[in-house]
Amino acid sequence: MTQPLSKFQSFLVFAGKVRRLAAPYFNSEEKWKARGLLAAIIALNLGAVYMAVLFNEWYRLFYDALQNKDQEVFWRELGRFSYLAFGFIIIAVYRFYLTQLLEMRWRAWMTGHYMNRWLADKAFYHLELARFAKGEDAPPDNPDQRIAEDMNLFTSYSVTLSMGLLNAVVTLVSFVGILWSLSGSFAFSFNGSEYSIPGFMVWMAVLYCLVGSVITHYIGRPQIALNFNQQRYEADFRHHLVRVREYSESIALDRGEPVERRHLSGRFGEVLGNYLKLINAQKRLTWFTSSFGQAAVVFPFIVAAPRYFSGAIQLGELIQISSAFGQVQDSLSWFVDNYSRLAAWRATTDRITSFEESFQALQAPEAATAATTHEEDALALDDLQLALPGGVALLSARGLSLHPGDSVLVKGPSGSGKSTLFRGLAGIWPWAQRHLRLPADFAERAMFLPQRPYFPQGSLRDALAYPAPADRYSDTELQQALRESLLPDLVNKLDEPATWGQKLSGGEQQRLAIARAILKKPRWLFVDEATSALDEPAEAALYTRLQALVKESDGALISIAHRPTVADYHDTQWGLQPGEPGGARFRLLPA
Incomplete structure (x- = not known):
């Protein structure tokens, strides 16, 4: 009996699927354009993180000026803000534009690549024959939907989520040092001994997000299978609608409208039934993620308030601590915030992978075909x-x-x-x-x-x-x-x-x-x-x-x-x- 894979093994298997699907484009005839766009997007994401660091420093100076009623510093920092904001806008606009451009080019290449493979060597015909031989539920169901929609979803999620993860990692590295230096030590007594925890706010952010990520995974993991099934049910319903249109005359002559209505209602019922399950799963996850996000707004103030009221830090430092904590917490909460999209991405990846595997299966024919000769005119x-x-x-x-x-x-x-x-x-x-x-x-x-x-x-x-x-x-x-x-x-x-x-x-x-x-x-x-x-x-x-x-x-x-x-x-x-x-x-x- 095959042993079930561990969570880490499942992650490695999924990462391998993504790599095998993504690598052909970045090694294709468009590889230099693709790699150039990717490098530019990475550079812009790093620039966005750098701007966030500058804004974090600006918060301290600006709010200290407000607390000290220092008008000169106040107006100077407002002027500096205009330069920072302009730089941030430029980065945001071109990061969006180049990201969309990469997604579009990647989708165009993948769509063309799989269309060519689907239409080459009668693969589209052989895949349907193989499905009929193995049963209607055998993969790949609805190749049209996998080419038209799944390729789009895969490229979009792959670029967006990978750049989001990169941004989260770089942001974490950039701000964890700032938060460590600002948070100071937390001293307490236990069993007659004195203890001190340096970088207390950093450890609180890690603990807060670790607990949140674990809870999010257990609440949200049913969405992976539900997203997979939703794409299939939607495609089945659309396919049956097309068949009614194609065979409209035969259905009309047979007075088959009640039967087709029943079949369509059944397929649409599967769409709605699965979608309702998906909505309920997302609702349960939203309950937690919304609560988690709202608590994160006041959590750093609660932890840092005693130092502020004791006079150890000023208002500007309190705001800077809150901003740095928010950046660290957002980075560590990337998994929590993106779980629904990760579930949809995994479902889409699995569908394209099964499509890819079906092509590979066709390369091993079930029966040998001898070479033919062309010597006689017969x-x-x-x-x-x-x-x-x-x-x-x-x-x-x-x-x-x-x-x-x-x-x-x-x-x-x-x-x-x-x-x-x-x-x-x-x-x-x-x-x-x-x-x-x-x-x-x-x-x-x-x-x-x-x-x-x-x-x-x-x-x-x-x-x-x-x-x-x-x-x-x-x-x-x-x-x-x-x-x-x-x-x-x-x-x-x-x-x-x-x-x-x-x-x-x-x-x-x-x-x-x-x-x-x-x-x-x-x-x-x-x-x-x-x-x-x-x-x-x-x-x-x-x-x-x-x-x-x-x-x-x-x-x-x-x-x-x-x-x-x-x-x-x-x-x-x-x-x-x-x-x-x-x-x-x-x-x-x-x-």
């Missing part, structure tokens, strides 16, 4: 083994090939792995062992048409040219592709922006996807139920066009379809037959 399936996410062998294919001029129809019962076959051929299915021989131009000139195509939000020309830039094609080429795919009504709407995946009917979306193929002229065309929403005359016209398209490119066509009429447009059929005992569930064989 696609040869020497040995293709596909499995389900749980590891169950789904499909095997051996000794099949696709040559220029071929047109093949893949047939089989639903759930036999026809679409997964295409995923394996495309190289995006992670649970695959592939021994394939691919033509040299396969990566550039192969195209897959799914049953439900994707269209980016924007102009029609962008949706039609996707993923290529729209300016690669002339208006004449785009319009001709629309006409040949039976979409003449869209010919004059190339620059119209819309959410085309929602605006177009299912049949129109499939025709627009076929228009893409006509525009791009692939050699190797894979069609997965891409005409299932079309009537038979439209299907016939478009399949005839696709046949001509691959012949013009000296390529091949391979389709998946359930309609018997689609077989008329193919010369060969491959069928998925039940597999042998102990092997894959289905075998792909020539029909």
